[in-house]
Amino acid sequence: MAAKKACETFSKSLIEEVHRWGCLKQTGVSLRYMMEFGSKPTDKNLLISAQFLHKELAIRIARRAIELENLPYGLSQKPAVLKVRDWYVDSFRDLRAFPNIKNVNDEQDFTEMIKAIKVRHNNVVPTMALGVQQLKKRMDPKIVYEDLVEIHQFLDRFYMSRIGIRMLIGQHVELHNPNPPPHVVGYIHTKMSPVEVARNASEDARAICCREYGSAPDVHIYGDPDFTFPYVPAHLHLMVFELVKNSLRAVQERFMDSDKVAPPIRIIVADGIEDVTIKVSDEGGGIARSGLPKIFTYLYSTARNPLDEHSDLGIGDNVTMAGYGYGLPISRLYARYFGGDLQIISMEGYGTDAYLHLSRLGDSQEPLP
């Protein structure tokens, strides 16, 4: 049972350290830098990387731990949130307790440690979701959840930061892979084909749709399969999967009891100079303009809540067609992480278009909220 205040579980000096480190300046890294640095995973470079992470992760984790203690509406005291807060403080302590990294052995131990930290935090999203849900239950139902702007803003910052932390850790760990696939630098694929990723993600989404509804509409993809650019395939897969899943569900619900053949989902992949843009279009009946702001909030879902635990984002087990209502807001964070964006426009009575913009330049620094 997690204690309400950190000072009840953790030592005073640890708490003070958390506060000190949480005020230090964060350092962002760009996709391009990660790619260039990681293309030469020499012992020396891995050492430099580990030393950088030794400091940087502590700063980012401390920052979040502090924020978790100061959430509005009593969110900080919800059992689920306390659990997450403890994970963050534990991880901070592990990092701070690790001695200076001086040689390859230290570096290997450090890598094992941050790998374990990443696993510890695997279920942060559903656990936080539970916490928010616990809050929702106790709140005055007259309060409109879309108005709880502070909570939305906090969650955006919190999850964006999490994406960054996990990217840094994952990238470093992957660089130790003795047999990396060709063209791959950690999590980054230097020649990723968006058409191919879109195909895979669509198939995964269709499989889930089939499981849940017994059938799934077609997905047609238009774009040059030979076009490639550097990006993180796991991120793109997650985003396209989410968008196609939503489109399939909308179309399915609309045409389920109809004689008409369900119209296909259409994906267009366009390559420009600044951006690669992926549009996912459906004829699932659309969303009323008044309902559109809600789709990016963390408290909204048109489906019943499954309360299943996701083992990790990007791994498809236990993913259902609809759930917490986290898919879209988190998809958008992934898009923005490397300088892109996600926009949704709908035509009520017809269908919805989702535009995923991915920055091609790779120069954008990580957002550091």
Added chain:
Amino acid sequence: MEVNIEKTLLMCKSFMKEVKIWGCLKQTGVSLRYMMEFGSNPTQKNLLISAQFLHKELPIRIARRAIELHSLPHGLSHMPPVLKVRHWYLDSFREIISFPEIKNMNDEKEFTELIKAIKVRHNNVVPTMALGVQQLKNVFEDPDEIDEFLDRFYMSRIGIRMLIGQHVELHNPNPPPNCVGYIHTNMSPVNVARNASEDARSMCYREYGSAAEVRIYGDPDFTFPYVPAHLHLMVFELVKNSLRAVQERFMDSDEVAPPIRIIIADGIEDVTIKVSDEGGGIPRSGLPRIFTYLYSTAKNSSSVEHEPSDIGTMENVTMAGYGYGLPICRLYARYFGGDLQVISMEGYGTDAYLHLSRLGDSQEPLP
């Protein structure tokens, strides 16, 4: 002689004071639905009520604008074209408040003639202001302020002209069927889109010698109450932009230019019209600029006759000009509670979404 100068000065001072007083009074908005219900019964009594309402409401709105024109940032207020526009507003204000109380049908008829003439006086406000802004273009550092002012200013102008035009039209002894002033109670968006597309294609032909196809998908029998002239203006602008983009992209190519596609969807809250092209798109970094009043990818013409002299009159409109089409389109969309959104896929094409509120309850925006 001296007495006359003093008198003029005194009148000037007291006149400007009146402008200030009226400019601070609260504006009263009207919804599409109200205009439609009220205007469906153009009895003499109703025309009198309408005239009396306008007699008070128009000077409030006009005075408000006149005051703003006097205090624009970056010296815009001193540009000769802007001074000209300001004088139009002051003259119109004076004429309306000097008009005596409207007590009977004769008064009402004369008042209607007066506001009709006022509307004509203000026909060229947009290109004239554009000239004024252009003269300032290279000088200022804060384009946002100017954009915000022009948005308010032109939105207000749309409202004033709608109110005047609606009132004048209600005097038409032989209105077309299903029309209440400027409002068509059974407007078919598919029909309006067809007409506007054809107009845009002819213009494209004139300028380039050819024009891409426009395909329209939607139920031609679907109708709802709206102002056809507004919709025509907006669809025309969007199709014009799409045709131009496609033309420029495929002009020197062997490939057949892909058609512009228009989809018309009817929902419960909205009617949405999407205009899609494969004209190569706009980079994300360039997108915010398309709604500013200072952007145009075409060469700027110094001719003043670039904007329609009146809603629906399309002479002298060329394929591109000051860059006023999109921002003003969006104002028209927002005027009755709708919106215009433009999303682009760099390297592919652009989609423009026109949302028109079906409910008709939205009050006019009153900036």
